């Protein structure tokens with residue numbers, strides 16, 4: 001997988017947590033059901049098909065820095081080229097949004 005090639009670069013450029021999140025987006029390893037075997041996962045917010053890319057498009061991410069343009073910059077072939085501060089902001093938003101989705105999903109599973 002070509003995405004692995006630049007892993008070392010992320011770790012020298014960004015903090016461990018930031019590098020890990022960027023790497024997870026690039027390799028579809030973010031903690032969403034759709035990335036872990038449940039192929040037919042629907043977005044808990046809008047009902048569209050869930051995917052790594054979807055969290056950058058969903059209405060649930062509106063108002064954040066998570067846009068399709070951000071996604072494309074993360075997955076671009078040479079690796080992301082954000083400044084350290086920017087990368088930290090963006091990856092923090094990614095982790096927050098994924099955590100929120102898990103919480104919404106848990107509530108829906110229980111009371112939905």
Ligand SMILES: [Zn+2]
Nearest residue numbers: 043045046058
């Ligand atoms: Zn959605």
